[in-house]
Amino acid sequence: MSAPHTYTRPIAGWWRRNPFYRAYIVREMTCVAVIAYALELLVGLARLAQGPEAFETWLARLARPWAIVLNCVALLLIAFHAWTWFEVMPKTLPFINVGGRRVPDRAIVAAGAIAAVLASLLVLFAFLYR
Amino acid sequence: MVEPRTRNIRIECLRYAPGVDAAPRMQAWDVPFTDDMSVLQGLQYIKDHLDGSVTFRWSCRMAVCGSCGMQINGIPKLACETFLREYMPAGIRVEPLAHFPIVRDLVIDQSDFLAKLESVRPYLIPAVPRTLAEGPYRQTPGEMDAYYQYSQCINCALCYAACPQYGMNAKFTGPAALALLHRYNADSRDAGKAQRMEIINAEDGVWGCTLVGYCSEVCPKGVDPARAVNQNKIESTKDYFRHLLMPRGSGSR
Numbered sequence: 292m293s294a295p296h297t298y299t300r301p302i303a304g305w306w307r308r309n310p311f312y313r314a315y316i317v318r319e320m321t322c323v324a325v326i327a328y329a330l331e332l333l334v335g336l337a338r339l340a341q342g343p344e345a346f347e348t349w350l351a352r353l354a355r356p357w358a359i360v361l362n363c364v365a366l367l368l369i370a371f372h373a374w375t376w377f378e379v380m381p382k383t384l385p386f387i388n389v390g391g392r393r394v395p396d397r398a399i400v401a402a403g404a405i406a407a408v409l410a411s412l413l414v415l416f417a418f419l420y421r
Numbered sequence: 422m423v424e425p426r427t428r429n430i431r432i433e434c435l436r437y438a439p440g441v442d443a444a445p446r447m448q449a450w451d452v453p454f455t456d457d458m459s460v461l462q463g464l465q466y467i468k469d470h471l472d473g474s475v476t477f478r479w480s481c482r483m484a485v486c487g488s489c490g491m492q493i494n495g496i497p498k499l500a501c502e503t504f505l506r507e508y509m510p511a512g513i514r515v516e517p518l519a520h521f522p523i524v525r526d527l528v529i530d531q532s533d534f535l536a537k538l539e540s541v542r543p544y545l546i547p548a549v550p551r552t553l554a555e556g557p558y559r560q561t562p563g564e565m566d567a568y569y570q571y572s573q574c575i576n577c578a579l580c581y582a583a584c585p586q587y588g589m590n591a592k593f594t595g596p597a598a599l600a601l602l603h604r605y606n607a608d609s610r611d612a613g614k615a616q617r618m619e620i621i622n623a624e625d626g627v628w629g630c631t632l633v634g635y636c637s638e639v640c641p642k643g644v645d646p647a648r649a650v651n652q653n654k655i656e657s658t659k660d661y662f663r664h665l666l667m668p669r670g671s672g673s674r
Contacts, residue, residue, distance in 0.1 A: 296439040297522030297530050302588045308495055312585065315633045379632055382651045385607075386567060393566070 318375040324368035331362075377403040425455040430505050431512030432463055434475060437523050445523060447514075448472075454505045460513065461489050461500035464527075477527035484641055487577030491527050492516040497582035497639045518582035520591075534578050537594055541602035541620055546613025564609040571604035571649055573642040580636035580646050586629055593629035594620060596636035596646030603649035618660055627653045 306312040331353075338349040352358060380403050381396035388394070429451045437445040450471050452463050461479055468475050480486040482501045489500040494514050505513065521529035551558060580596035581587050587595045594602075602621065606614045621627050630650045637647040 297524055298437055298439070298442075298445060299522045300445070300519070302520070302585070305585050305588060309635075311635050311638060312633070315635075319631075379634060379647075379651075382632060382634065382637075382645070382648045383655060384648075385652050388563070391563070 318372065321368045321372040321375075324365045325372060328362075328365050328369060373407060374404065377407070425457070427453050427455055428509065429453055430463065430509060432467065433512065433514040434464070434467070434526070435516040435523075436475070436526055438474075439525060449512075452505075456504075456506045458505050459501050460491075460493055460498075460503045460505060460515065463505050463513075464500065464515070475527075476525045485575060487575035490518050490577040490579045490582065492519055492582065497579040499577060499579070499641050502641065518578055520582055520584070520588035521578070529578075531578060533591060534576075534581055534595070534597070537598040538576065538601060541594070541598050541605075542613055542617055543601045543605060545605065545608065545611050546616060547610060548612035558610045560609055567609070568604050568607035571600050571607065571644055574600060574604075574644050575642055577641065579639045579641065580644075583633075583635040583639040585633060585635075586631060590625070590629060592625040594623070594626050596630075596650060597644075599627060599630075599653065600644055600646040600649040603653060606653075618657075621653050622657050622660060627651070627657055630654075 306316045335346070335349055338345040353362070377400050381399045384399065386393055387399070431449055432452050433447050433449040435445050436442070436448045450467055452466050452471070454463055454466070458466075459482075461477075461482060464475065464477055465479075468477075477489065477491070477500075479489040479501065481488070484499050484502045487499075490497060491500055492498075492515065493500065493503055494508070495516075497518055500515070515527065517523050517527045517529045521531065521534070524530050545558075547558075574597055576597065578597065580600075584593075584596055587593050599621075602617050605611050606617060627650050630647075632647060632651055634647045637645045640646065
């Protein structure tokens with residue numbers, strides 16, 4: 292049998308076609324904020340290695356208003372990015388049974404998100420009352 | 422008895438005749454319908470009364486056979502369980518399932534999809550085959566629960582139409598085939614996991630997935646292909662390190 296004569300439509304612009312795809316792209320794009328913040332910390336580490344003076348200069352630069360605004364924006368984007376990954380966390384796990392009953396997906400999502408919030412608060416308190 | 426209310430709906434349908442049309446075009450009709458009519462029945466009305474050349478696949482009319490999958494207003498759905506009344510008054514646009522080659526009108530070429538289903542060894546591979554005299558395999562409800570959801574697939578291919586990774590790379594094994602693979606791996610009667618590991622580990626196996634997750638969203642039977650694929654990324658990682666630490670050990674790859 293010969294192969295049928297077919298037409299394949301182009302895929303370009305697929306992510307604009309559906310709200311679900313747009314949400315996926317937003318999820319993926321917010322990782323840029325994670326990279327930017329990681330680089331910022333890396334620069335801080337390099338300054339720390341150069342000595343106290345370099346580190347103080349770096350801290351002073353971060354205390355400028357636009358740096359604070361940028362970091363606040365990054366925090367929001369990173370929080371959203373983290374949430375989207377907790378949302379899909381059940382997809383990465385086999386079914387978990389406790390006492391013969393399957394743990395619902397929303398409990399897995401909530402457990403992950405609550406653990407992240409508690410860990411963040413712990414770090415914050417350790418920083419404030421050091 | 423009260424006569425059912427009849428209204429008209431605009432149905433726009435992708436048309437493509439191989440060897441005649443250079444590219445697909447759209448054609449629209451005003452179709453009379455009653456509130457109990459599905460999109461499939463709307464298409465059947467067109468074929469019976471307005472244009473006999475409109476081509477589409479269908480069989481059971483009740484979401485079991487998986488034949489009538491199509492893009493309905495851009496979303497992969499079964500035409501038999503989607504109702505025309507939901508699309509009033511704006512009308513409806515039907516196109517063949519995305520990402521597949523179009524054979525004619527709403528009919529897609531599923532050969533690649535079917536070959537992938539076959540490729541995952543979708544049958545029980547027992548460690549020691551039982552003889553007839555030994556009777557059937559036995560399973561607890563818990564053991565059945567581990568794979569039952571994945572066994573509900575009707576091969577309608579909506580998940581492939583939902584998967585942009587498959588759209589961009591047709592070599593990707595894809596959601597339904599990987600869910601089917603997992604259906605057998607998760608079965609307590611099966612011991613073929615090592616044989617299927619090669620398919621999971623491949624570049625175009627589970628690692629072709631970026632967890633868009635739309636496959637599980639569009640599935641008409643409540644199968645969760647995204648879960649089958651993504652929990653096997655963990656299995657694949659474990660398998661990789663097992664072979665890194667114990668190159669001559671048991672297992673696969």
